[in-house]
Amino acid sequence: MPNLLDYDLAGLAAWFEELGEKPFRARQVMRWIHREGCDDFGAMTDVAKSLRAKLDALAEIRPPVPLRDTVSGDGTRKWLLDVGGGNAVEAVFIPEAGRGTLCVSSQAGCALDCAFCATGKQGFNRNLEAGEIVGQLWLANKLLGAASAPAREDENDNGRVISNVVLMGMGEPLANFDKVVTALRVMLDDHAYGLSRRRVTVSTAGVTPAMDRLREECPVALAVSLHAPDDALRDRLMPINRKYPLHDLMAACRRYLERAPRDFVTFEYAMIDGINDSDAHARALVALTRDVPCKFNLIPFNPFPHSGFARSPVDRIRRFSAILLDSGIIATTRRTRGGDVAAACGQLAGQVRDKTRRARTYPLQMMEEIGS
Numbered sequence: 001m002p003n004l005l006d007y008d009l010a011g012l013a014a015w016f017e018e019l020g021e022k023p024f025r026a027r028q029v030m031r032w033i034h035r036e037g038c039d040d041f042g043a044m045t046d047v048a049k050s051l052r053a054k055l056d057a058l059a060e061i062r063p064p065v066p067l068r069d070t071v072s073g074d075g076t077r078k079w080l081l082d083v084g085g086g087n088a089v090e091a092v093f094i095p096e097a098g099r100g101t102l103c104v105s106s107q108a109g110c111a112l113d114c115a116f117c118a119t120g121k122q123g124f125n126r127n128l129e130a131g132e133i134v135g136q137l138w139l140a141n142k143l144l145g146a147a148s149a150p151a152r153e154d155e156n157d158n159g160r161v162i163s164n165v166v167l168m169g170m171g172e173p174l175a176n177f178d179k180v181v182t183a184l185r186v187m188l189d190d191h192a193y194g195l196s197r198r199r200v201t202v203s204t205a206g207v208t209p210a211m212d213r214l215r216e217e218c219p220v221a222l223a224v225s226l227h228a229p230d231d232a233l234r235d236r237l238m239p240i241n242r243k244y245p246l247h248d249l250m251a252a253c254r255r256y257l258e259r260a261p262r263d264f265v266t267f268e269y270a271m272i273d274g275i276n277d278s279d280a281h282a283r284a285l286v287a288l289t290r291d292v293p294c295k296f297n298l299i300p301f302n303p304f305p306h307s308g309f310a311r312s313p314v315d316r317i318r319r320f321s322a323i324l325l326d327s328g329i330i331a332t333t334r335r336t337r338g339g340d341v342a343a344a345c346g347q348l349a350g351q352v353r354d355k356t357r358r359a360r361t362y363p364l365q366m367m368e369e370i371g372s
Contacts, residue, residue, distance in 0.1 A: 003062045004033060005131030005138060008185040009192075019058070025051060027191050033061055034134075034192035037142045063135035064089070069143070079140070080351070083108055083132050087125050088351040089170050091136040093144065093162070100144075101164040104136040106180050107171025109352035112205050115237045116227070116270050118304040119170045123354025128171070130182035137165060137187065165195060168203040168223070174210035181218045188220075197221065197261035203268065208244045208252035219259045223266040223297070224249065228276050229284035237276070246288060253292045264293045264330075271312035271320065272301045282323035295330035296321075 007015060013026040028047055032038040039061040041052045064081035067088055071077050077093045089105040110117070111124040144161045165187055167173040173180045180202070186192045187200055201221040204211060211222070228234035234241040241249075253265045267289065271277050285296070298321055301311040312320070317333055324331035 002059050003129070003131045004029065004059050005061060005063060005135045006129055006182070008130075008182050009189050010185075011182065019054065021051060029055070030186075030189070030191045034138065034186065034189075037138065037145070039063070062131065063139045064132055066139065066143070077144075079136075079143070081136065081139070083128060085125065086351065086353045089128065089132075089136075091140060091169060093140055099163045100161050101166060102137060102140050102162045103166050103169050104133060105169030105171055106133055106167055106173040106176050109354065109356075110171045111175065111356055112172050112238065112240050114205065114225070114227075114239075116272060116301060116307065116309055118307070119352075121304075121306075122352040123356045125352050125355050127176040127179055130179045130186070133167075133179060133183035134186045136169075137162065137193065163195075164199045164201070166201045166203065166223070168201070172205055172207065173202050174204045174207040174214065177210050177213060181214070184218050184220060188218075201266070205238055205240050206244050206249040206252075207240070208248050211252045211256055215256045215259045219256070219261060221262050221266070222253075222256055222260060223268055224253060226267040226285075227270050227272075229281050229288050233276060233281075250288065250292055253294075257293060264295055267294050267296050268299060269296055270299045270301045271317050273310040273312045273316070275309065277312040277316050277320055279319065279323060282320045286324065286327040286329065289329065295332070296324055298331060298333045300333070 002015065004012065009026060009030055012030055013023045016023065016026045016029075025047065029044065032044045032047070038044060041047075041055040041059075041061075044052060047055075064083055066079050067082050068080040069077070070079075075095045077095075079091050080088050081091060082088050085108075087108040089108055091105060092103040094101045094103065106128055107124065108126050108128065109122050109124040110120045113120045141162060167180065184200060184202070187195050188197060197220045199221070201223050202214065203223040203225060205225045214220075214222075225238070226234075228237050228241075231241060231245050234246060244252075257263065257265065267285075269276075269285075298317060300317060301309055303309070303311065321331045321333055
């Protein structure tokens with residue numbers, strides 16, 4: 001039975017056409033599902049009763065099921081969501097003054113095996129469906145509303161509790177390109193959530209062919225997980241760099257900016273003590289990104305069990321940031337949120353039934369599949 005959360009407006013209209021229904025019915029139903037958070041066809045009062053009965057028999061609205069709902073001392077809220085087959089992913093809501101950001105997952109696990117990321121250590125099971133991705137937004141809106149979360153006053157947020165969405169949760173979004181783009185289109189659609197392209201961010205470890213596709217098909221704000229200023233170190237921290245080295249990645253960033261809704265790329269950079277945080281590393285970053293309009297988001301490394309890494313000291317982060325700032329690059333240091341409930345950047349782990357068997361082999365074949 002089709003899950004209507006899996007469809008963007010074009011897909012939903014095509015499905016309605018197969019049922020012999022007019023396209024405007026798709027717009028009506030999409031508004032009920034996403035604007036109203038409705039999962040009961042019978043409650044869609046401006047939809048013909050005959051169609052409601054047909055939908056009740058032929059379709060469903062099935063978001064992920066929450067297994068655990070945890071609130072941090074700083075107000076960050078994390079959900080563990082059942083996606084079947086023994087797998088669960090995590091989504092995180094981060095309330096801030098003037099905005100509320102939802103961090104969503106795109107895969108059950110991750111095949112990229114970045115050395116500093118808890119998700120990758122669990123291996124990879126599967127890509128999420130579009131409805132499982134956008135369903136995290138659907139569910140969070142519903143649960144935050146039920147919890148009487150305060151409405152935002154910023155006129156650009158239209159009073160939304162969730163004003164920004166970042167695909168920075170579990171998985172590499174661009175390795176699940178088609179489903180992610182479908183979910184993005186729903187997030188941006190005025191008949192659904194109506195989010196600005198500037199307020200929806202896709203984060204990638206640097207899958208350059210998919211960056212080019214995203215630029216053409218659905219350009220939104222782009223964040224690139226960089227974490228090293230040279231290929232030797234990045235190969236060690238992020239094995240995907242062996243397929244898409246920094247020269248290719250910087251060129252892809254420049255191409256992306258031709259159609260991006262923002263005039264800069266955000267580079268995410270985990271500050272790891274004694275690994276990538278020296279003055280020399282900072283100066284090498286300045287040279288690397290000289291031709292790429294950008295800002296840096298420095299992320300104090302968030303420890304997780306058996307990572308083998310430690311967070312850079314505060315003074316070291318300040319010195320590193322100062323070198324970037326003195327060169328004319330905007331650099332901010334992310335305030336760690338949700339660390340007490342393992343909801344901080346790099347800590348999301350969920351529950352993954354590993355199909356990659358990385359304990360025996362590294363999935364270079366999966367790198368080939370991602371780039372194809």
